[in-house]
Amino acid sequence: MSGRDGFVRRAALLLLPVATVTAISPLFAGDGEMGFTNYYFTDSGANKVVTTSFNLARKLLEQTTLLLDIELDHVTVPPITAVTGASRPQRDKSQPFEKSRGQVILGMEQGIGQNLTLSASFYRSQEVDYISSSAVGTASLDMFRKNTTLTLRGQYNADKVGKILESGDVYNQNKFVYTGAADLTQVLSPTTVLDLAYDVVRLKGLLSDPYLQVSVIDSTGGTVLVDELHPDNRTRHAGTARLSQFIPSIRASLIGSYRYYWDTWSVKSHTAELKLNKYITSDLVFSVDYRYYTQTGSWFYQPDYIGSGYTESLYRTVDYKLTPFSSNNFGLSLSYTLRALGAGGGDFEFLENSSIELTYFRYFNTLDFSADIVQFAIKFSI
Amino acid sequence: MRTWAIRAAAGAVLAALAAGLGGCMAVKATERNYLADPIMEREDHFSKQTLAQKFFSSREGSIGGASGIGGGCGCAK
Numbered sequence: 001m002s003g004r005d006g007f008v009r010r011a012a013l014l015l016l017p018v019a020t021v022t023a024i025s026p027l028f029a030g031d032g033e034m035g036f037t038n039y040y041f042t043d044s045g046a047n048k049v050v051t052t053s054f055n056l057a058r059k060l061l062e063q064t065t066l067l068l069d070i071e072l073d074h075v076t077v078p079p080i081t082a083v084t085g086a087s088r089p090q091r092d093k094s095q096p097f098e099k100s101r102g103q104v105i106l107g108m109e110q111g112i113g114q115n116l117t118l119s120a121s122f123y124r125s126q127e128v129d130y131i132s133s134s135a136v137g138t139a140s141l142d143m144f145r146k147n148t149t150l151t152l153r154g155q156y157n158a159d160k161v162g163k164i165l166e167s168g169d170v171y172n173q174n175k176f177v178y179t180g181a182a183d184l185t186q187v188l189s190p191t192t193v194l195d196l197a198y199d200v201v202r203l204k205g206l207l208s209d210p211y212l213q214v215s216v217i218d219s220t221g222g223t224v225l226v227d228e229l230h231p232d233n234r235t236r237h238a239g240t241a242r243l244s245q246f247i248p249s250i251r252a253s254l255i256g257s258y259r260y261y262w263d264t265w266s267v268k269s270h271t272a273e274l275k276l277n278k279y280i281t282s283d284l285v286f287s288v289d290y291r292y293y294t295q296t297g298s299w300f301y302q303p304d305y306i307g308s309g310y311t312e313s314l315y316r317t318v319d320y321k322l323t324p325f326s327s328n329n330f331g332l333s334l335s336y337t338l339r340a341l342g343a344g345g346g347d348f349e350f351l352e353n354s355s356i357e358l359t360y361f362r363y364f365n366t367l368d369f370s371a372d373i374v375q376f377a378i379k380f381s382i
Numbered sequence: 383m384r385t386w387a388i389r390a391a392a393g394a395v396l397a398a399l400a401a402g403l404g405g406c407m408a409v410k411a412t413e414r415n416y417l418a419d420p421i422m423e424r425e426d427h428f429s430k431q432t433l434a435q436k437f438f439s440s441r442e443g444s445i446g447g448a449s450g451i452g453g454g455c456g457c458a459k
Contacts, residue, residue: 041437147408190413193422238444244423246416253421261444269444277421285421295443321443331434335420355420361434363441373437 032058032065035379043371046078063111067121071103087211089129089164101127107136115142129162129170129210134177147187153199155179163210175205191246201236214318216310226311228318230300236263251279261295267322269295275331283339287359289331298322320367327365334358354380 039051055069077088077097088097107121116139123134140151157177162170181199188194208230216224242257259271275289300315301322310316335357341348357377364370409417416422 145408146411187409187414187417190409191416193417236444246419246422248416253419253423255423263444267443269442271444275423277423279421287421293438293442298443319443321441327442329438361437363437365441369441371437371441373434375434 032056033379034058035377037375037377039373039375041371041373044369048076050074057109065109067105067107067109067119069103069105071101073101073103073127075099075101087209089211091164091166091168099128101125101130115146116140129164131160131162131172133158149183149185151181151183151185153179153181153183155181159205161206161210171210173206173210175203175207177204178202191248193244195240195242195244197238197240197242199238203234203236205232207232207234208317209319212318214305214310214316216305216307216316218308218311224311226316229313229315230317231265231315234263234265237261253277265322266299267295267297269293283337285333285335285337287331287333287335289329289333291329291331292326293329294326295324297324320369323367325366327363329361329363331359331361333360351380354378 033056035053035055037051037053039049039053041047041049041051051071051073053069053071056067058066058068060066075098079094079096103123103125105121105123107119109117109119111117119136119138119140121136121138123132123136125132134155134157136153136155138151138153140149142149155178157175157179159175159177160172161175162172164170179199179201181197183195183197186194186196208228210227212228213225214228216226218224238259238261240257240259242255244253244255246253253276255273255275255277257271257273259269261267261269261271271291271293273289273291275287277285277287280286298317301317305314305316307314335355337353337355338351339353341351343352355378357375357379359373359375359377361373361375362370363373
């Protein structure tokens with residue numbers, strides 16, 4: 001694909017959904033919410049991702065809501081050189097590798113009485129070398145005059161992890177994921193909410209990247225390239241605490257969170273995040289966000305793999321996500337409510353509770369990796 | 383194993399404390415205007431990953447701990 005074709009495709013991916021959402025939004029006028037998000041990502045490794053997402057929550061009956069989410073991604077990975085260990089096929093390695101991904105989530109939310117909400121969703125994601133199918137069930141119970149909400153979630157994923165071979169054929173292997181999660185939200189005062197969450201994720205099957213290769217020094221002193229080999233099961237745990245505080249005197253909110261993670265591969269991590277949202281005018285909100293993350297490496301990660309055992313059954317990895325590192329992320333955001341456009345009534349009344357948002361993230365870590373992310377979102381209340 | 387039990391117990395105590403607070407510090411529905419403000423960022427209908435979470439999950443080794451759905455990241459790792 002030429003650079004011009006790529007640009008045209010990315011521009012179409014960005015603009016078509018805006019036009020579609022704007023055109024169809026009056027058709028869904030009623031009780032619900034509709035959103036459109038665009039996301040552009042580029043990093044220091046010359047990878048590019050353009051994502052377009054559309055979601056709809058539409059009330060069908062008094063306590064029944066239909067949920068629909070559609071997401072399209074276009075990914076460009078640069079040619080393989082001596083200095084990149086990119087996760088992409090070796091085939092046509094002197095050319096950029098491009099692929100598209102489509103995702104659909106279809107769900108139903110049902111209220112039962114005043115305090116219980118049940119929901120079920122089905123998820124399907126497809127790209128040339130990865131297919132994922134998932135079912136999710138959630139129960140949410142309000143207690144103590146809606147001051148406390150307990151949410152339980154269970155999820156099952158059945159994925160096919162593909163590898164594009166030199167011949168162009170795709171070789172698939174299975175991966176299964178079982179998730180259980182509990183979330184407790186507590187109103188502490190008219191301006192403060194505390195959120196505590198725990199989840200456990202069990203993974204089985206192919207858990208290594210089918211494209212990544214490890215350089216092993218064998219018994220003769222020579223170097224051999226072999227595929228990564230990770231254990232075929234992993235259990236992840238994470239606990240999160242989040243405190244949200246509204247500050248009426250300056251019309252702002254301060255949201256702080258801490259998360260601790262540990263798993264059976266000996267990876268442990270700490271994440272701390274602080275975000276300030278501030279009304280500049282009654283329609284314009286400015287947000288600033290900082291996130292710090294640090295993790296340990298997995299028990300089988302080594303800087304060098306020496307010995308013929310590593311060309312056979314001993315575990316080996318070059319995945320930097322299994323090495324020790326820290327990262328910093330800064331975010332800035334502007335959100336504008338279209339109240340003024342909708343206030344006049346008529347055809348634009350649906351814009352009254354709608355908003356547009358522009359976000360920029362700058363991410364960098366101790367492995368000399370950095371990324372810039374720009375996100376544009378429109379949300380309609382319909 | 384012992385560390386695991388201590389963490390589970392700490393989580394249970396925190397949850398019980400929060401639930402207990404709910405019983406004795408009830409905030410009336412009419413007093414929740416600030417809590418309902420969009421800048422308090424309460425979750426919407428979708429339990430899928432936000433795009434920021436999607437990025438972090440493809441770049442860091444410890445996904446989970448927040449709402450998330452689905453595999454296949456549509457990302458460049």
